[in-house]
Amino acid sequence: MCTYVPHVPYVVYLKEVNGVKNGVCHKKFITDNNKYIRVIRHYNIPIFIPERACPFQCIYCNQQKITGQDTTIDYNDIVETINSYLLSIPEENSEIQIAFFGGTFTAMPINEQIEFLKLTQAYIKSGKIKGIRISTRPDNIDQNILNILKKYGVSHIELGAQSLDNDVLLKSHRGHDYNAVKNASKLILQNKFTLGLQMMLGLPGDSLDIAKETAKKIIDIGAHETRIYPTLVIKDTSLHTLFNRGNYSALTTSEAIIQSAEIYKIFEKGNVKVLRIGLYPDDNLIENEVVAGPDMYNFKEKVMTEVWRQQLENLIDKTSLEKSIKIYVSPKQLNFAIGYQASNRKFLFDSFKRVKFYSNSKINNLEYHVDYY
Numbered sequence: 001m002c003t004y005v006p007h008v009p010y011v012v013y014l015k016e017v018n019g020v021k022n023g024v025c026h027k028k029f030i031t032d033n034n035k036y037i038r039v040i041r042h043y044n045i046p047i048f049i050p051e052r053a054c055p056f057q058c059i060y061c062n063q064q065k066i067t068g069q070d071t072t073i074d075y076n077d078i079v080e081t082i083n084s085y086l087l088s089i090p091e092e093n094s095e096i097q098i099a100f101f102g103g104t105f106t107a108m109p110i111n112e113q114i115e116f117l118k119l120t121q122a123y124i125k126s127g128k129i130k131g132i133r134i135s136t137r138p139d140n141i142d143q144n145i146l147n148i149l150k151k152y153g154v155s156h157i158e159l160g161a162q163s164l165d166n167d168v169l170l171k172s173h174r175g176h177d178y179n180a181v182k183n184a185s186k187l188i189l190q191n192k193f194t195l196g197l198q199m200m201l202g203l204p205g206d207s208l209d210i211a212k213e214t215a216k217k218i219i220d221i222g223a224h225e226t227r228i229y230p231t232l233v234i235k236d237t238s239l240h241t242l243f244n245r246g247n248y249s250a251l252t253t254s255e256a257i258i259q260s261a262e263i264y265k266i267f268e269k270g271n272v273k274v275l276r277i278g279l280y281p282d283d284n285l286i287e288n289e290v291v292a293g294p295d296m297y298n299f300k301e302k303v304m305t306e307v308w309r310q311q312l313e314n315l316i317d318k319t320s321l322e323k324s325i326k327i328y329v330s331p332k333q334l335n336f337a338i339g340y341q342a343s344n345r346k347f348l349f350d351s352f353k354r355v356k357f358y359s360n361s362k363i364n365n366l367e368y369h370v371d372y373y
């Protein structure tokens with residue numbers, strides 16, 4: 001999938017400002033030791049280009065159904081979409097990008113790419129938009145295309161890598177191999193774009209071991225960002241046919257959670273920013289289009305709960321029943337550490353007299369500090 005992210009209004013990241021990294025985000029401000037500190041929020045305005053110019057039909061993809069749009073593009077609609085997003089995003093402390101998702105941006109005729117990019121230029125000149133993000137296939141990147149993207153202000157390029165195992169790529173009808181991803185990535189990095197390599201789990205021929213190798217290769221290639229998407233079987237795709245014939249089994253929800261947690265930990269160690277875990281399809285897609293695959297409801301929360309469960313398990317020893325425990329984690333991780341429906345707190349309660357979680361803005365990411373009392 002070039003980008004498997006329908007109907008996501010904004011993607012928000014907390015950025016470091018004035019050297020302060022942590023804190024609890026309260027819309028525009030974070031608190032740290034009772035002081036208010038300005039933070040910049042990052043917003044993506046998503047424009048979906050459904051299966052425009054896709055040279056292949058990947059086995060799992062029906063991009064029209066993913067985005068809920070047909071393939072006709074109305075440029076006025078795009079401008080209206082951008083304007084309406086801009087009206088709803090606070091101007092102060094915001095950094096806004098336009099993101100062309102879906103389809104294969106750089107496989108469109110050059111003139112058409114330029115038409116899309118031209119729509120954004122007034123916003124870039126006025127300073128309302130800070131950059132453009134596109135998603136595309138690795139076999140549709142060359143120096144000429146990169147020159148054009150740079151000229152029109154594209155800053156981030158996401159490639160649908162999906163797997164870096166040639167057998168999985170072949171079985172998924174991707175139409176390119178690992179070398180195509182490696183070569184395109186090299187060129188993108190040489191041209192100083194921010195590189196994202198998206199990956200999928202549970203594709204035909206895939207396994208946790210193969211997925212781990214893909215994640216390691218994504219790190220070695222030098223990607224800055226990634227997205228982790230478990231495969232869903234969508235109606236009227238070739239994967240659907242395979243599934244109906246009994247030749248494909250989708251990951252169960254718990255398999256997808258465990259695999260995603262393992263892959264997340266690899267990226268975390270490799271300093272690759274994970275922009276998204278799982279698909280957030282609208283209710284209509286879940287009800288009408290997805291015929292099999294892991295449940296995406298609160299998927300990221302469940303994955304991060306698993307990541308934390310594995311860490312917190314290490315705190316339990318034979319003497320722990322006599323102790324109470326205080327666990328300090330970063331504010332952004334607090335809910336994940338406590339767990340989806342407080343499941344991590346509950347499992348620790350079986351081993352400790354009392355369990356308390358606290359946020360501490362001096363702690364980063366998956367680090368934690370423990371006091372026994």
Ligand code: SF4
Pocket residue numbers: 001002003051054055056057058061062063102103104137160
């Ligand atoms: S390249 Fe494949 S995954 Fe991407 S939009 Fe086209 S068919 Fe879908």
